[in-house]
Amino acid sequence: MSFIEHDIADQERFNLLLLEPGEIYFEDYSVTYFPKGTVKADKEKRSQKGHLKICSKSVVFVPKVLQFPILKLPLKSVTSVEEWSGDLFSRLDKDKVMRITSNVAVKMKENNIIGPYSFFKEASDYTFQLDYVSVDDCLPQICQLHRASTLPPGEQTAMINAIVLSRQSRCKFNTSWLEDLYEKIQFETQGDRILPLVNNPGRIMLTCKRLYFQPFNNIEKVPVIKIRLKDISRVIKRRFLLRQIGIEIFCKEGAPCSHIYLSLPTSKERDDLYGTILDQKELMLEQSSQDDMMIKWQSKNLSNFDYLMYLNSQADRSFCDLTQYPVMPWIVTDFISSTLDLADEKIYRDLGKPIGALNEERIQKMRERYQEMPDNKFLYGSHYSTPGYVLFYLARIAPEYVLCLQNGKFDKPDRMFNSLDDTWANCLEGAADFKELIPEFFEGKGEFLLNKGVSNFGIRQDGQPIGDVKLPPWAKDHHDFIDKMRAALESDFASENIHHWIDLIFGYKQTGEEAEKADNVFYYMTYEGAVNLDKIQDPNERARIEIQIMEFGQTPKRLFKKPHPPRFTKDGPRHYSFTTVSSSSQENEEIEVKAEQSVQSAESSVASSVQSCLSLEDISALYVTHQYTLHKSGVTGLQLTEDGCSIFSVSQDTMLKMYSLEDQRQLRSFNVSNMALSSCLVMPDNKTIVVGSWDNFVYFYSIEFGRILDALKAHDDAVSSVIWKNNILITASWDSTSKIWQFTPSSELHRFDSAVFVGQLDHESGVYCQDVDETGSLLVTGTEEGQVVIWNVGSLYPIAEMRAHEGSVNAVGISSDCRKFISCGSDCLLKIFDVETQTEMVVKNLGYQIHCVVWCNNLSLILCGTDLGQLEVWDGDKATLVSAVKGHSAPVTSLEVRTRCVLTGDKEGKICVWKPMWQDS
Template sequence: MAFLSEVSLQKERFSLLLLEPGEIYFEDFSVFFYPSDLPEEEAIRRRTRGRLKVCSKSIVFDPQDVSQPVVKFPLRECIQIDKWTGPLLSRLGNRGDVIVIQCKQKIEMKANNIIGSYEFKKETTKHLFSLNYVTPDDVLQMMCQLHRASTLPLADEAGMIAAIVYSCYNRTKFNTSWLETLYEQIVMETVGDHITPLVVNPGRIMLTSSRLYFQPFNNVESVPVIKIKLSDIKRLTKRRFLLREVGLEIFCTEGSFKSDMFLAFSKPEDRNKLYKNILAQEGVSLKESAQENMTLLWQNGVISNFDYLLYLNSQADRSFNDLTQYPVFPWVIADYISEELDLTNPETFRDLSKPIGALNPQRLERFKERKVDMPEPKFLYGSHYSTPGYVLYYLLRVAPEYALCLQNGRFDQPDRLFKSVAETWSNVLSLPSDVKELIPEFYQPEMADFLINRSGLNLGVQQDGSKVNRVELPPWADDEVDFCRKCRKALESDHVSNHLHHWIDLIFGYKQRGPEADEADNVFYYLTYEGAVDLDSIKDPNEQASVKVQIMEFGQTPKQLFTKPHPSRFSPAVPVSRHSNNSSPVPVPQPVEEESANERLRSDSDAFTDTHTDTQDLEEDTASAIQRKGSLLSHQWDRMDQLQPACQHKLHKDTVKDVQVSDDGKTVFSVSQDTSLKLYSLEDQRQRRSISISSMPLSSLSAMPDGKTVLVGSWDDSLYLYSIEYGRIVDKLMAHDDAVSALHLQGEVLVTASWDSTVKVWTVEDLCGQSNGTVRLNSVQMTAEFDHETGVSCLDVNGDNSLVLSGTKDGAVYIWDVGSQSVLRSSMSHTGMVHDVKFSPDGKMILSAGEDRFMRVVDVGTGTEVFAKETEHEIRCVCWRENTVLAGSSSGELLVWDMVKAQLTATIPGHDDAISCIQATSDGHTVVTGGTDKKVIVWKVR
């Protein structure tokens, strides 16, 4: 309902909403109107001053006296439009400035400035207008041309109007006197449409070196020229409009989902050219937004369900400026009859895994029976869940002019209006053509006026004799604000948080189309889907107009955002709604514990309120929730942004490839391309051991829990076992056919990776056991081998050794199931080598960093990417503990990421060149890094 703010800005009664949808308003003239049914002298005495507006399908008279109605003369109903001379002795006729409009029907609107159904008067009448500042010759040419066009068949009429429009707009140049400064350089000029709900207003678009201008071809906008400073632009978003990629939305308010301007163009090339040119200007500095990682933020509970749904709508081309693609929200409550709303009872909620049309099994069966006999393309639902008509069905009381525009000047029959929430819910469950979802206003208490008839609209009387006024609320709602507040509370509840991803799959995800949509009973009429029709390829104007009308009437399915199952929500949450005038945070209860990542792999399966006691309750709930979260996050890992180097030493002669801190935090182990293994005592601040393990570079190491033995991987294809106690290599194993690139020892499982394109899993039950004072590799047994297309560069293992994660030289990331010895997921996540991969501490997500400078996080259960960030420098290595990721950059800096908020919280200088490896103690007290500068740095929290 954000677009309603524009209504209050109107200075005149006239607006484009009084015209037919798509009708063009050209220009207007100052006139006097003379009543036609009075003697001339009396008509002159009672004349009315106003503006005569020339439009493509009508002529409209807007009187200054608001007690008089706005009168529209449809051109198709006009008999005569001409210069009027009158009788010989007529005072009016002799002036030569009067035109006459004779019409079989006129439409009167907004008498006494009251919004209501239009009055259609079907009688032949003659109307005289004297022009104040121009002559009839100045206005009649266009009027008569448009009148002639109205007598033609629809296709020819559209063609003739298009020619008139083209000629008129070509004669209109951008008025450069509106430029803000003399120093602006004009970059480009083009023609486009300013899109607001149900209104398409054409004009000239001018881009300069410092501003974007829109100059409408008429004077209907609140200002002559709309100006946007390029430095104010925070976000540019390409949009669809009428299923064509020709829209561009401009946002100047950070984090807002209501844009400052929506423009549409005749063809995609024009849109793309403006988009590219805006980005090329020096004054443009688009804000990096956390919205690109909103899925991760939502999973972690940083943002509310409401804000996440707004985000998904925006990403899927839903806009508050376009009623054909208005944001869609789900029904979540199924109980509208109880005295109290019980949000702890699952029966209170709608099944979010099913579309509205499938909630009633009996009705669904009838849909399926009808589908069987249909020609292709078949569908279940002939109506959609979101159309302009449905949006205005809900918003009638606050947007009556929009409803009148859409419904040819009349309100719908009283019995069909939105008058009861319970009745509407019953209808969407039972009626054969009603499957509509909700709009955001149901979850915004500050927007509750849409349920109240504050304007006193005359909406008629129902068949039972009752007058339609306010919307009847469920018994559990005290008033309209309370109703929306409780709807919001339900939306943010445990139950909805744990099931919302199923609804997202239906509306924005993999169940939106294809076999999955068919299986989920989620198939709509084909014209509602993106790519179903190419309007530009339709040459017949009648057919093209018909398709556009169908798109308007049938609704538009959102752009598909996900082709894999959407991940579920799993973290405690204290989100703050960032998109309202109320800054109070909205507490979200903690969801129930999710199933393990491995089980999910195998199955593949706020409140806003007034300033009274409700706000106080919310603030108290929020304060306690924040306190609970604070106690949970008081761990050392929340202070990683305070890391600083405690000591550093150039221990090696070449790049340090791997480092490890002993469990007691007293010893640092490191291996290097210089073939040496080093042991450094943090207590004594001195090197205790230095041994050349192999004749070739070393890649990886793992110190045994007892601190007496170190396992080392080498480029000579082998694993080496080095005894600290005896100071020598005690055993060697030829593990691969090429260099060992990484190893991971966890419990009794050893996993190794190699440039030979394999990852091997070994059992090492007796590796730490001693026999006659020695430790051997002869007990190591290979239990699994995973083949890749190219060499493996990095690996990780989840907490219970059931899954292995690997990254390759060509950018692929694999998840392997150790039990079944098969690949569970694989994707080309990067361009170039994968530098490092890591499981999250709970095993539910994986992180990868590559040569392409991208860091990506993927949900393990669904394979959906929930975070993607292009960094300034390559990330060479990562360490993930708790909610914190430490990343070593090719710049030598240590990056600290908060993975709950998906934010970079610190960039700490350290190495002189790239950080090549990183490791930390589990308690977070010690972090150690190695780099290509041959240094090992030990970090401590200040």
């Protein structure tokens, strides 16, 4: 969509663009206008029938005859407004004639042609006869607004707002416009409909079936805008003029109303409306998380253009708000060649640098100036996206918007958007031109490049009138230009590098130290959070800042705190490497080499892990050495530190516990979350514990400092499992996904880097359990509906999928040689599969459930925790039960195997430590 699609351009001759940006239109009166000097003899010839529009900063007369110009009288230039008591051709005119004296009159749309306004700056009288009401019905309101116009800007705004509030408080929603009289009203308030350069106030009504907007004036095509809740596809909170008061609603394709953008008086009212909408049963939203969209883009299921548009929307960019219009990158730099070779990297712009830093000579001068500046330093005094820049590109199809923004004037003809080559050259070399592109360059028919003659833009210095934009020689026409620009955006070069531009515009290089390093620092007021308008008491200061916000543009909301991963550039499965999350090419190469080595050395990894396993003799002689009741409910995760001194456990009671085996006492008890905890793991450095929670978060707890270092919102539903191998963190969730993260515990004190998202593995139902091999390259997952999936972690592709159980899968485990895996389900079945062929090698109906399993690395032995409270040992080759020992009176829910030691936890919160009977207890 584009803002040109909005219906404001298709309305009657008068529209809100003829007013100042943000000006409010109140009333409409049918009148007859008598130009100065009209006498009785030529009354019929000179008088003009039309409508008088009362607005917050002007009075506008709109004649019915199109040849006559629209007449606007700015209230700040008006010297008097009064009832006219003289004789105006008839005694019937008594109490119906009003005279306005003004030093300035603005004439617009003469002969209905959109062109620069004509300003007549001389004192004159303007006489209007009201057709159906008396002067007393409209004169007081005009006089009140006239008084407001004499005040400083801030006080004028405050007085107008008070007038608006008073009027609106007397206007209630007309319930006769409800589509169904039995609809239950859920929420009602007042707010503005936001369109480019236009705010139109009205009443907002939400019922159990529809959202209604009833404007306070008659400017809209319909008296009430109606949106069925079942037609709504997306509801997004928006930042409007640096305040969190906006809400944008998108409807499904084919809906009668496609879209509406509303702003409310306060953040609380906006949030209340947003929450109430989401609570309605009729609502059926299209769900797509940021991680999901990233994965779709990485795997080429989403185009570069569509992904950038999605990021724009997430970052509060909207076609309805010219201060936050969607921004797109310059891609091509060659606008003079006869052909465009998309395989030639020389034609592309360096996407790792902002526009202002592409010219080394220019940026060097700016760096020198930057160093000499006081606080609130900036490199660029103008932004890459402002209302002026957007309309610079769109002037040919949006002339009224240009006139509205530029006080009734077009830019000088030679400074308009006349040539792609000239515009790019100015962005590259101009002292204050750093603008990026807009979506229209990559989508649509390119009509914004054509002058269809609806406006008079003037004559250039070469004597030629403003015509179509001069296209590069490589473009046959405007259609071909758009097609080739889109092809360049979707090219291999752009796909491999666009994540660098995302880092600049939406990511970690947007602010702070990284922005300085990247030469990406703009004026401080363009950034979110730089100013809080609600706390500014001085109305004049607030008005000044609002004007600056309009003029300077706004930096998008930051979406990413870490480097954005690149796109997968090769089709099909590929070997997994961690180049996606490193910030330097040297680090990328090192990590990729390590990943290759870890996969190629699987046998040595397995061999080295033999020492950490129990022997057959140990397992045959296991007995309980210690029992502890540490939790109030089921133990869901157990970990023994590498030195064997301490036990960490988590439970559905929300607590993380640390118990010293040496001191035989509890050392830590930490309430991690308000919801149950599902799993935990201790990092090899014995400094960090990773905890999964039902509140959708993964928590990183520092053993040294005894506090949460970071919390990662990993999923959209409960986190069911967390496992870690070779700097790969894998989280599973009831939201039907497992996610891959890079997570390397820092060796530096007081420093912590959270996990960085790498990829997502989608399932048909919630993921209940998972296990990964020693190299971190093979993953097995089990789901709520009994499915087991084998994944290649490197390529993020499924190797195989099978329906293993009738109920949920309780536990899965991979053998050390990666040839077999076990699955146990709520249907009481134990199954062992061949990894390569997915053949069921063993199927046992036990009559009871197994809740947790561990496959011992150096043996074909499997340890299982059962519903009977037993610790069972199975021979994976012979499919026979080796031994079963009972240590719990409740089902065993958690199991951990360490060097010559086994830990188990049960549903009642008890933990047992098992050791061979000849080992010292």
